Amino acid sequence: MLRAAVLVLLLANAGYYAWAQGLLRSWGWAPPEQSEPQRLEQQIQPENLRLGRANGTGTTPNGNANANGGEAPAAPATPPAPASTAAPSTSEAAPASAPPVAAAEPAPCLQAGTFEKGQLDALRTATAGLPPGSWTLEPISLTGRWMVYMGRFADEDTLEKKRAELRARKVPYDRPGAALEPGLSLGRFSTEEAAERALATLGTQGVRTARVVQERTDATGYVLRLPAATAALRTQAEGQLRGLLASRPLRACG
Structure with a gap:
């Protein structure tokens, strides 16, 4: 029974294959042909179609070279590759920059x-x-300037004796300037009041012959x-x- 089923199945498959391949067309057994004649009718001048080659020559549909040198339709242009935006390789040595030049110091005033x-x-x-x-x-x-002054002295000997007295009392002194020579300056002050106070202090130190004079007026x-x-x-x-x-x-x- 099983052998009969297998044999029937094999015969059915063989018959379907023969029918699908059109082997039984002469007996009237074949699948309907699938064709689209309307697509052929829609073609526009198919005889002008040429297949392009790299050397610019064309071939006809039957494979022969186009002796007339007809040009094939231009292929669409390939867009140029975008410029690389990658950063330059760090292995490339950058040009060495010159060391900064130190600015010369300005001349002082x-x-x-x-x-x-x-x-x-x-x-x-x-x-x-x-x-x-x-x-x-x-x-x-x-501004005006005042001085606690001793002088003028009659001669250099008298001036030297006064210097010795002031040194003994530890009172500092200085030269008064050409207009008041020979003499001694015991201090210069910007106001007359300050000079008077200094003279009073010197009096407590035993200085008796000094006085306040105006050394300079406003000028x-x-x-x-x-x-x-x-x-x-x-x-x-x-x-x-x-x-x-x-x-x-x-x-x-x-």
Whole structure:
């Protein structure tokens, strides 16, 4: 029974295969043909179709070369590859940058003074040899000044005796200036009241012959200024103004 079933199944499969392949078409047993003639009718000038090659020649549909050199339809252009945005390799050595140049320090500003109006002519004569524009004379207001003064003495011997007395009492003194020579200055003050108080204090120390005098009235003084005093300019100025700068050395501008 099983053998008969297997034999029937094999015969059925063989018959289906023969029917599907059209082997039984002559007997009228075959599947219907699938065709779409309307697609052929929709073609536009199929005889002009050419297959392109890399060398620019074409082939006809039957495989022969196109002797007329007809060109095949252009293939769509391939878009260019986008530029790489990747960062450059760190293995590439960057050009070495030059070391920064240290800026030269500006020349300092120096000044000397105060000089009185009567010294202006001597100042202008001494600075005439300095480079033009390298110096200025700037006026400043000078308030009056008072001095506790001893003098004038008749001679140098009397002056020396007074110096010895002051040293014994431990009282400091100084030269009063050319206008009050020969004499001794026991202190200079910006107000007359301050000078009077100092005189009273000296009286308790045994100083009896001193008095308060006005050394200077309100006036205008002058400061010599070197705005950019290079080492060479400073040396030149100190050489040419040696006498005037003896008691007023150059110092940093205030």
